[in-house]
Amino acid sequence: MEVSEASYQIIAELLCAQTGQQLTESRRWRIGTALGGVFRQHGISNIDQLVCMLDVPRRRSHDHDLASEVVEALLNNETYFFRDKPTFDQIPDQVLPELARSREHAKRISIWCAGCSTGQEVHSLAMLFEDQKERWQGWTIDILGTDVSHSAVRTARTGLYSQFEVQRGLGVAQMLRHFDETPDGWQIRDHVRHITRFQQHNVLNDPPARQRFDLILCRNVLLYFDRSTRELAFDRLSSGLARDGFLMLGAGETVVGQTRAFVPSPHRASLYEIADCAARSSAFAQA
CATH class of the missing domain: 1.10.155 (Chemotaxis Receptor Methyltransferase Cher; domain 1)
Incomplete structure (x- = not known):
């Protein structure tokens, strides 16, 4: 047209x-x-x-x-379960073990998925915890998904997906373990949904919670911003992240040359840390 x-x-x-x-x-x-x-x-x-x-x-x-x-x-609401798996796998393999050590006393982990679209990323994270529920027994896990799109958030809250959507990124065993097939589609089970919540929010606004998050995922969102808007987004993200927390971006995104708020996390693809806490990560990488 x-x-x-x-x-x-x-x-x-x-x-x-x-x-x-x-x-x-x-x-x-x-x-x-x-x-x-x-x-x-x-x-x-x-x-x-x-x-x-x-x-x-x-x-x-x-x-x-x-x-x-x-x-x-x-709005581009492209997403799927366990998207960019090699990058995503760093969460259970590296990020969560580090957070488990540093949050052992409080036994609480808060995660924010900014630009969560229709919720697959949030539910993927929830499945990680459910699959290791013995390890996280006694912990409070809170996973917040936000998106600027009202319709995307509405879909995410239902946790109901089509056959095509559940087949993108999920194996058959995962589908059967975490979803129920219904006449309307595949419904994610309550044992996954109970640690998730969703709300409409623009990443350019103040963070959506008073407490700082231990892990923020903001993947393939900043691609659509110009340089000054991207810098504002990084400032908002840094104000919402715990000083020893982690930020995960999409594979085509970086903080290098974009902001002074974050630096790359050593030896980890697409993971970033608050700039003044880089020494902590260096010590951990050598451990």
């Missing part, structure tokens, strides 16, 4: 204003496809017509609802 330059700019500005994400030229081709459902629901025939409906008048309540629908449709 052809998108005029003027309409492209208005749509891009709307997305940036509500989420901080950049609708770059390389993503321009997605606009028509992504907005197909919005067009059908509102009887809209092209993007210029949509932009006129968004723009005049700006402050009517139904225009605000339409703008939110447009933003929701443009």
